[in-house]
Amino acid sequence: MRYIIKRIYPTELKEVAHFIAQLNIEEQHNIGYCGQNEQELLSTLQEDFIDGEFTSIVAAYDNEHIQALIGLDIDGDSTEVWGPFSINEDVTIQEKLLCTLQQIYPQISNFYFFINELNTRQLAFLEQINANKTGEHLLLGVSKDSFENVVAITSRYYKTSDYEQFKKIHSNAFSKTYYDADTILNRVQLNKENVLRIMEMDGVVQGYAYFEMDLTAKEAHLEYIAINPKYRGNGIGTKLLKEVLTEMFRFDEISHITLNVNNQNDQANHVYFKAGFKKKATLWSYCLKK
Numbered sequence: 001m002r003y004i005i006k007r008i009y010p011t012e013l014k015e016v017a018h019f020i021a022q023l024n025i026e027e028q029h030n031i032g033y034c035g036q037n038e039q040e041l042l043s044t045l046q047e048d049f050i051d052g053e054f055t056s057i058v059a060a061y062d063n064e065h066i067q068a069l070i071g072l073d074i075d076g077d078s079t080e081v082w083g084p085f086s087i088n089e090d091v092t093i094q095e096k097l098l099c100t101l102q103q104i105y106p107q108i109s110n111f112y113f114f115i116n117e118l119n120t121r122q123l124a125f126l127e128q129i130n131a132n133k134t135g136e137h138l139l140l141g142v143s144k145d146s147f148e149n150v151v152a153i154t155s156r157y158y159k160t161s162d163y164e165q166f167k168k169i170h171s172n173a174f175s176k177t178y179y180d181a182d183t184i185l186n187r188v189q190l191n192k193e194n195v196l197r198i199m200e201m202d203g204v205v206q207g208y209a210y211f212e213m214d215l216t217a218k219e220a221h222l223e224y225i226a227i228n229p230k231y232r233g234n235g236i237g238t239k240l241l242k243e244v245l246t247e248m249f250r251f252d253e254i255s256h257i258t259l260n261v262n263n264q265n266d267q268a269n270h271v272y273f274k275a276g277f278k279k280k281a282t283l284w285s286y287c288l289k290k
Helices: 010-024 038-048 092-104 120-128 160-173 181-190 236-249 266-275
Strands: 004-007 057-062 065-075 078-086 110-116 132-143 194-201 204-214 219-227 256-262 278-289
Touching: 004 092, 010 038, 010 057, 010 065, 010 078, 038 204, 057 092, 065 092, 078 092, 078 120, 110 120, 120 278, 132 266, 160 181, 160 194, 160 204, 160 219, 181 194, 181 204, 194 236, 204 236, 219 236, 236 256, 236 266, 256 266
Parallel strands: 078 110, 219 256
Antiparallel strands: 004 057, 057 065, 065 078, 110 278, 132 256, 132 278, 194 204, 204 219
């Protein structure tokens, strides 16, 4: 059967959001960092995927209906891959979509995927295209209704004098990650809804937490939290985490918060569960280097 592969126009994003929402709610089609609410998806797509008169999304059509699509949330020479999403078992369609995007964006060298462990078709596809599995992660979530706010806040916003200590803690905790310390600071500077909080005592940075909010899309994500190894085991991680959640939930737009954590880091995961997070899914991460 012939399929038409085309680049998506901004005017077609409503159809794309509907297609993703229908598939992503099912575990066997789920891509970890993509949402399930159609309106929130549309808002994110309109904000992050428009590229001039086109978008960074390509789709395969059978007559007038989408059969498969892949989108790229691009940041420099790296990208988070939204997809593949497909209702067709022919994985050669996905290969053509990915190749098309690689031709459109030759500057991208790293393609990152987060696939639900029950999405066996896409896990097999990534193995087939020789993507490297980089880890297993838990997708956790906590809701405003179930969370008890902290009354006294002891952490503070990042200051430039924290730079060396923050960078060292982040580099040690996340040696292979999507955002390095300088990228985080750039994102904080560019968007006031991106926040870096520091736990400090007597000039020593004991830990930090970095989170991003999109109040228009009513989304909040805790991207990183790490404690200085010298201060672990003293309850600082749980305290900092609860303070950060309290700050995020102060906004009426935020009712639920998600984060991805290493599935093998039992000590850190214990902190998340103590703070009120619950498991939503297990995700496998992959990186495809061009």
